[in-house]
Amino acid sequence: MLQGYNNKYLVINLNDHSFEINKIDNQILYDYIGGTGLSTYLLNKYSESNSNPLKPENPLIFCSSLLTGTRLTTTSKFAIATKSPLTNFIGDSMSSSHFSDKLKKTGFDALVIRGKSNKKILIQISNSNIEFLDASNLWGKTTSQTEFELKNKIGTKFSYACIGPAGENLVRFAGIKNDGGRMAARTGVGAVMGSKNLKAIAVGGNIEISIYNPKKINSIRKELSHKSLGESTEKYRTTGTTINMSLLNRLEMLPTNNFAESKFAKSEYIEGENLIKNHFDSKAHCANCTIGCEKIFVTNDNKNSTKSRLEFQTTASLGANIGISNPNTIIRAAKLCDELGMDTISTGVTIAWAIEASQKGHISNNIDISSESKLLKLINDIAYRRSLGNLLADGTKLAADNIGKKSSSYAMNVKGLEIPSYDPRNLPALALALSVSTKGACHNRASAYDIDFNNKNIYEDPKIIAKKTKLSEDTSAVIDSLIWCKFLRKSFDDFYLESSNIYSLITGEDFSENKMKLAGERINNLKKLFNINNGWKRSDDSLPERLLKNSNQKSQIISKNFLDSMINNYYHFREWDNNGNIPKNKLEALNII
């Protein structure tokens, strides 16, 4: 038994509505910590290689972590792991809300959902008590309607995770909404939930976790909360991330019109500075967060007033990348995606691909999003798989494979996951991180743009970029396993020293910085092993042709050769073979096999 954990997890089999409770060995908790690490471990344990992500055999795993429930700032987070229906590789997604704390208070560190229910259901878990409830009356409801009804029916002492119509209709980039405002958005985790006929999960309980040295943790909590309000989080606290757009546009790094260009002529209308002046409504915090990077914006035209939480990625993917410069339209489109339970990045990038395919005559549909109502209709069509929406609901990779005609060359994804709005052509560390990321084009699994933005003169040297990216990926795996918010990372004077100290103070077991670093490396290797077992090959680690050829750039530095050189160096630092496979002795050294 390790203090700070429940030391057990729940496995639910939806085929027959049964469940079992399993212990977690201490060694597994040392090795994988929690969050994304533990969920990756459980995914490997409960998955069959080459399974179909939307079939019952694909497990859906929810995982809290060691820090969850300690009230340390930003730690009310949880991880979801499954095989992604977008990529056919590991799908992992994080979210942040009271759902995480309540999940841990049920008495389980993780929840593994297997099989498929033969009717629409919701699962209610409370203090080790599990119930399967009919959800047929909730099917078809939006995420906010669902949560509203659940609060009325089950009560406000529970927290809820649910899917919207997009998840029900197996849109491959559907997310899982939780606790009102937050969504585990990426890699199609909501479609997997929908494939199981599972509309919602309600968690509640009052099982308290013991902490080895609560007094010291309490004083660290105060100190860290204080630090979290310092200069290293100023942007997140004050303006939020929507202001990224003006700088990226100025630097010609803002994906525009399906990444065909890197500068949006009308960006000023949708830049954060304008949104803050003309559309700001309020600030929002994830549960237990002192930073509060989330900003709610409100429309200001004479149509129905709509409020939506906007982050940079949403304003860029549903804005510049599809040529939309009306902030009111973006607010309504973002709100609609939230209600339908759909990832805004993949939605925007998929629409951008469709516009280009239409312009090139590769699809016969004429895509017209010149008016707000037409854009909103298209988003609805995707969620309900109506007409062209049915093709787009499969994401850019499958849609392009489906229509052929070289449309893959402008399908902006890596491994099937749509690319977020940082143009990697001028951000070499990000380009590498997006290429090798096990989940596909995710900017958060390495935060590698930070390397590009905060280092001098690394551009020429693929070795330095590769080494820094590998280290940054490992640190991110630790952050996502413990779990902290990435926006807190610069509030630490020494991240590993402080985090390992906190680990020891909670568990009562010595946990060195080196063990923690090794855990980060182990977790990334296990994610890679999952992919290898599911057919990964060297050519999957790359960027779309467009990003390696485009000549629109003033100073494009990512050529195919340069990217390959970074990837080779990255494999070298990971001690993988030249083809990116993990040698047996490396797996043994990491205690994976």
Place this chain on the structure above:
Amino acid sequence: MIKIKIEFFGRARLIADQEYIYIDIEKQIMEIDLIKIIASAKPALLGEVIDRKTFRLKKSYNFGINGIKNVNNDIMCLNNDDSILIFSSQSGG
């Protein structure tokens, strides 16, 4: 003397209430002197973006010359029409 452009992004822009300003400076200039000139052109930045005591950018902000290339030399050598970008040091989102 040369003329350079100072461009503000994010919170710095909101505080300066302007996207950019032009200033005249010597071709070679100490960073601290450059920041004093910016502060006198845009006093609202003092205490918020520029440290009042040290006349350095606060930790939350970065300098870039004509891009994101960071500056950490005390003496800067600039050219006519160069742009200095002042933006948040916190990437991400």
